[in-house]
Amino acid sequence: MKNRRVVLASRPAGWVSEANFRIEEAPVPAPADGQVLVKNLWLSLDPYMRGRMNEGRSYAAKQELGEVMIGGTVGEVVESKHPKFAKGDQVLGMLGWQQYGLSDGKGLNKVDASRVPPSAYLGVLGMPGVTAWVGLLDICQPKPGETVVVSAASGAVGSVVGQIAKIKGCRAVGIAGGRQKCDYVVKELGFDACVDYKAGMLNDDLKVAVPDGIDCYFENVGGEILDAALRRMNAFSRIAVCGLISQYNATEPYGVKTVQSILTNRIKVQGFIVSDRMELWPKALADLAGWVAAGRIKYRETVTEGLETAPRAFIGLLKGENFGKQLVRLG
């Protein structure tokens, strides 16, 4: 039995290409004492992976060349020599872009796939959902009646940010690329407005969408979208910097011109990574599970089939071609 896996073949300069990845076959490893072998069923693709591909310092250890690409997975235990796991358990872990993974149980958690689809643990009830919760509720701390703006609004994180904002009594405004995504955000997710940045009137359209200015801005994109948001920030407003996807493949970084707004409006800008705030996960997941069960938070997935589609799907994610949570079905 073979284990197919995607390894990092070379580091991208600028845009990622499929040539940066290599698909390999290796024997399926046998678990030693204290280990568990998992057959991965779902692979999560997330923007943070782009940072790991770089040579330079990032917020986590970089991805080594020739090693399996890092990634969140949901799978099923096929063999266990670990006392806490049994064959057949559905587990959430970080077993990477491969069909089978070994784990010593650290960072591996059983999930209840009877209540929600297992893929949800990679999205709305996983890292992206908790990221939305932490950035909005812990960092931005919106008050009822305030205006919350989120970029990449139809994505796995952004879609949850806006829906939590609505639950908390805020005006929720999205920024997304294209009419279709904006329609989804407003008509299906219940945002109050959505600005299509591809329509070419970003500054004007955002001004109209936030007649009372912006109190909380949840940043996933950066670049000119950050400049547009900074122009509309209110006094004592807050910005949670969760991602800057427009910059990850840029060879020349965009120069942000409206930094003076941070001073003039006494803005708090906070960069964050959800894994720094593990102590908030239980509370966040409890909230999210309740809201999903009650139909107050909806989500959408884009699924490609088979491990070999992962590189192309990941590149599409970086270009905004996905709609909602990007997944690869491996099983």
Add this chain to the structure above:
Amino acid sequence: MKNRRVVLASRPAGWVSEANFRIEEAPVPAPADGQVLVKNLWLSLDPYMRGRMNEGRSYAAKQELGEVMIGGTVGEVVESKHPKFAKGDQVLGMLGWQQYGLSDGKGLNKVDASRVPPSAYLGVLGMPGVTAWVGLLDICQPKPGETVVVSAASGAVGSVVGQIAKIKGCRAVGIAGGRQKCDYVVKELGFDACVDYKAGMLNDDLKVAVPDGIDCYFENVGGEILDAALRRMNAFSRIAVCGLISQYNATEPYGVKTVQSILTNRIKVQGFIVSDRMELWPKALADLAGWVAAGRIKYRETVTEGLETAPRAFIGLLKGENFGKQLVRLG
């Protein structure tokens, strides 16, 4: 008896020029009941005044055309119809760029000029000193052993920031323009190092000056200096944005290219204005007065003589020509 005063004649486009001001004479006003007439002895010149000269929204009401330029003053009561003030009292207030000012007592405070020179209430024991205290201790919250960097390090605010950092057991590194200012900051004020940004090696020199990176950055300047600092910020570091003097006269704003550091290093960036934090003034002033009395905080003043020198001195301040606190002696 005439009152000479400087009014805003026109709004600058880009750099301020002396033509933006007009010196006028008017009768010295007579105080009504509840008012006090003050003869101004010292006028404070501060970078924030540049923002008031603009048409656009700033963090305070803009300066109206034809009105006396706003500014902090220390003076002596020459006539009082206010129960709390008597002739001869030395008072700190915001009576503007003029020889005489009327006050209803609001925002006017008696100062004890027997213990420190009255001009100190416009600098180290006034708004600039409290600004340094609030930005460093309340926003950045440095821990002993951490590295604190401050731009405009020889200025009224920056010089106090670095000296407080030393008192708190931190490594203090300044950024200033010119060898002379850097020598002063290191040899007289006791900073551990100072980078002369005019020497043309800002990034390299800053890297050498902060071998352990930057934990707290107190920003007075912006532009390329902000970019250089962002490149060296540590994980979980803090930036207090107090001023962006390099941008105040810019017709094209500088594009900040290293915003990604905010995400990667989970930096907190907080814009602030000291007048928002009035509740901290008593504690800050008590600390500062104690440190000045003990010789632990030193300061330097640049003084020009006579009201008519104020416009030129203010322009010099914006260009970094001053050394320490910029004052005009009016008395």
